[in-house]
Amino acid sequence: MTGGMRLVLSTCLDSNLELYEISDSTRALAQQLCCSDLAAMVLEMGRREELSNPEKMRSWLRPCFQTLLEKLSLGSSSSRAAELWRSKSSFGNVVVYGDYDVDGIASTVLAMEIFRHKALGVRYFIPRRDKQGYGVHADVLDLLVRSGCNTLVVVDCGTNDSQLFHDLSKEGLDVFVFDHHTVGEEVTFPTIVNPFVDGDEAARKLCATAVLWGWAWKEEILSRSWLNYALDLVALATISDCMPLHPLNRALVQRGLAIMRKNPRRGLGALFEKLGIQQRTVSEEQLSMRVIPCLNAPGRISCADIAVRALVGGGDVYDCVGKLVMANRKRQSLSERITATIASRQGKRRHVMFDKSWPVGVLSGVASRICSQRRKGVALAAPVGEKIRGTLRVPTGANAVGILSSISDLLEAWGGHRYAAGFSVATQNWDAVEDSLEDILAGLEVEEEVVRAIDLSPASITLEDWKSVSALGPFGNDNPCPYFYRAGSDSDRVAPLGKGGRHSVVMVDDVRLLAFNAAASLQDISNVTGWVYHPRIDCWRNTEQVQFILDYAVLG
Incomplete structure (x- = not known):
């Protein structure tokens, strides 16, 4: 989920609301940067550090892609992997060993296309979440070797498996590893490319697909024009893994989105069509909320x-979609x-929950939703064979x-990121x-959530206004989509939206705020003092318009 975009309606206290208004300094900044007043307000609200340094602000607004890549350091293993690549005219029968999330899938497809x-x-192999689970498995490697594999390319895992790769190397296999996960033990295998070993700060914020793509770009493995076309995979993986959108990641996603809008690969184009997404206006929010869940x-x-087959784009692509x-x-x-x-167990509001009937593959999404709603750490687990597998989600301020x-x-095994782990x-x-x-988890000290928003009625935001703000995107982790606030009034009205009774629409200043999965929460709005929302661009019958999505009901 990208920053500033929520799956369900949340609530916040008005005491936790931090409001901003367009001022004379905002208008002066808009003139200085040649942008709209609204875009300048978003910058004042969220980019204070850059505003104090004009050079940093210019770099953030208009990142120089070439310069950012030239400065990037993936670590010393990058050149060793490149030397291995250049040492052979053919790697024989190649197997790409990936992972089952979108970063693992995208990096698998990219590795196949490169090699x-x-x-x-x-060929490729991706372990099943409900059988093998995450990571490199020795018994699987043994089968791959016996099936005639000459070269193994591991993506989105493998950092802590140096000994396994040393053993494969002794059997005559060439091994490449491209990963971005935390280092848990000494990395001794020479061609494990992971910025967490000895890369720079910018490289450590890349997803696995971006690490592989960055290696191919930096080491001139393939032509730059070919690699530019592959940036759609990098954008998908960066958004899916909620990587921080520092200048390089923003530039990667911007270029990947541009490719999807102009000439998407067959599988993505077919998926856009199936989901009713207008290709020319596809956004990071649509990828996060609609496309990526399908691929996951x-x-x-x-x-x-x-x-994998959908992204590769074979003859059965529409069937795959x-x-x-x-x-x-x-x-x-x-x-x-x-x-x-879980909701029915309200009397047993534990942080750790287990059920024999739960399919382990869907637990991470459920845990994320519960963690977001409760603002508490959550662990969900279920049996898989003779083991138990679980997922852990924690709120801001904690470390999973x-x-x-x-x-x-x-x-027996564990790993992940700061806010999500398995x-x-x-x-x-x-x-x-x-x-x-x-x-x-019961003893976690959770940071109080402060909701920052611009005090502005949705009736005052035009399509052109929002386009000027959208130019500051893509939005996501470390570059959140800006929120807006409108005080509640007696004229506010709630009505059902769509079929099924799950969604609602709130009429504020004669403008519709769409509230997804919020019907139950909005049955009584007598204690609501205001609304926090964000705009988005929608394309209906080839006509662009601005929509407004309700994110928070503010309580007095």
């Missing part, structure tokens, strides 16, 4: 192969059932990886893990 230039044939869904409920949409509907249904089950690290002696535990250790996590 096809020097291979007799390229197969890996969550069964096998990620369908998503149809299956992606069906898989996402099934995922949504399973998630809603689990959420309802740090929490799992503190109980690592009880876990773990695997032997069944006999579950009770101890459950008790430890419950104690830790």
